[in-house]
Amino acid sequence: MKEPASGQVLTAVGIDSSNGIYPLAYAIVESETYNSWCWFLNCVGKDLGLTKRSNITFMSDRQKGIIAAEENLYPNAEHRFCLRHIQQNMKTQWNGKAYKDHLWRCPTATTVPQFEHCMQERKNFNEGCWKYLVKVQPKHWARSHFSGKAKTYVLLNNMCEVLNRWLVDGRDKPIITALEFIREYLMKRIVNVHSKIAKSEGPLTPAATKVFEGIKKEATKYTVLFNGSSKY
Structure with a gap:
């Protein structure tokens, strides 16, 4: 955050079915510490229905306290570094x-x-x-x-970088105004995604359809061999 407010904006972002970013959560805390990450990740976990046995994967820039917080709350989780x-x-x-x-x-x-x-x-x-x-x-x-x-081989934490870049204009505002700025931006973004979904034809998103069309084209080069019963 910038003056007059102080603190850090924490964000959690996922990947949607069209390979785009999907914002999951955001919060403003005093600083990036083990306790603030524990609180934030615990809130995210409650929203997503996560438990200590959940096989979720986190990716981060290894900010101060985040790895220890993840390991404490979700010991079965995997951790990727940008x-x-x-x-x-x-x-x-x-x-x-x-x-x-x-x-x-x-x-x-x-x-x-x-x-x-x-x-x-x-x-x-x-x-x-x-x-x-x-x-x-x-x-x-x-x-x-x-x-x-x-189910992704992503190596970069660009998802959060993209979101944080769009939130820059809200960081110089008072806390409540900044939170409202973020909420309004995310609301507009999600509405735009739903508008694209409504225009899509077929059961898959345009991005997924393009991937599968490429797979189908490559698959024509394969030879199918019968392996008994219903297996090939």
């Missing part, structure tokens, strides 16, 4: 296009052997940079190590 945030931290010591290209090859690898090959290339390129990455467990940032519980 790749851009990792890259920004690396820039202080290892900057340039070559470092960026080497970094992106590792998390976009889809198999463990491919990931390990990319990591070895990075070690050969710069061992210090490799040692930094090794300290971050690949299950948090590499597609080859994701469990598959979350």
Whole structure:
């Protein structure tokens, strides 16, 4: 928040069926601390019906207190770290296009052997940079190590960045006015989404339809083999 108010705006954003952002919750707290994240995530969990056994996946920039709060409230949850945030931290010591290209090859690898090959290339390129990455467990940032519980391979926390960019104009207002600014913006956004849904034809969203059409086109190259009963 900016003057005259003080504090931090916390937001939780999900992905809708058209691969767009869907705002889930927002709040203004004194600061980003373990207690404020616990309170916020507990409220989000109540709205979504989450329990300690829920298989939800969180992605964050590893803000102060958030990882500990997630682990305390939802021990079964998975945690992804925004790749851009990792890259920004690396820039202080290892900057340039070559470092960026080497970094992106590792998390976009889809198999463990491919990931390990990319990591070895990075070690050969710069061992210090490799040692930094090794300290971050690949299950948090590499597609080859994701469990598959979350049906998306997203590596960037752009969802919150997009929302926060739209909320900038509300941050210099008093608390109640700022909250009303956010509520009004989100209401308009959701209404616009519903308007697009009403114009859609077929059971899927336009984005999902486009993906499936591409899959159908690729599937024509396959040969189907009968495997007994109703299996192929």
